[in-house]
Amino acid sequence: MSFTDDAGSALSSGLGMANRAGQAARIGIERTHLSQQRQNLMRELGNVAYPTLRSHPELVPEAQELLTRIIALDQRMSSLDEELKSAKSASAPLATRQSPSSGARGVAVVCPRCGNTIAPGAHFCMACGLSRAEAEKQTRGAR
Ligand SMILES: [Zn+2]
Secondary structure, eight states, X not given: OOXXXXXXXXXXXXXXXXXXXXXXXXXXXXXXXXXXXXXXXXXXXXXXXXXXXXXXXXXXXXXXXXXXXXXXHHHHHHHHHXXXXXHHHHHOTTSOOOOOSTTOTTSOEEOTTTOOEEOTTOSBOTTTOOBHHHHHHXXXXXX
16 A cells, blocks of 8 residues: 555545545446346256256156146136137138048147146146147047
8 A cells, every 4th residue: 555545535535525425436337237136047957957847847846836827727727819810700700610520620639648637728647747749649549
């Protein structure tokens, strides 16, 4: 610590307080920014880990409640999609309606993994989380 440093800091103490306030604001902004980046990365991490956790929920027991809620939201959204689709086709009578053949999401399917019925419009088995596509594939393959 030299004399010039001390003198300089003493002379600019008023200015220094203003600078420190500006610096604190800058640090605060950067920290907020980093925190937002972290939140985004956590969300991406969740998206990346979700398929694995859905098929192996025992890996993170703490995540099971969240998984259940996400799966319930998926099912609710897909049933809303179906409602939206039928609302649209009802308002546009010339549109070709989806046939209820296999592969359509409007049909109930018995889950080959757990025996639960996958409700019409649901993307996943409510009980075990197996996807409708996989359930239909395995059901067809078993015949
Ligand atoms: Zn199932």
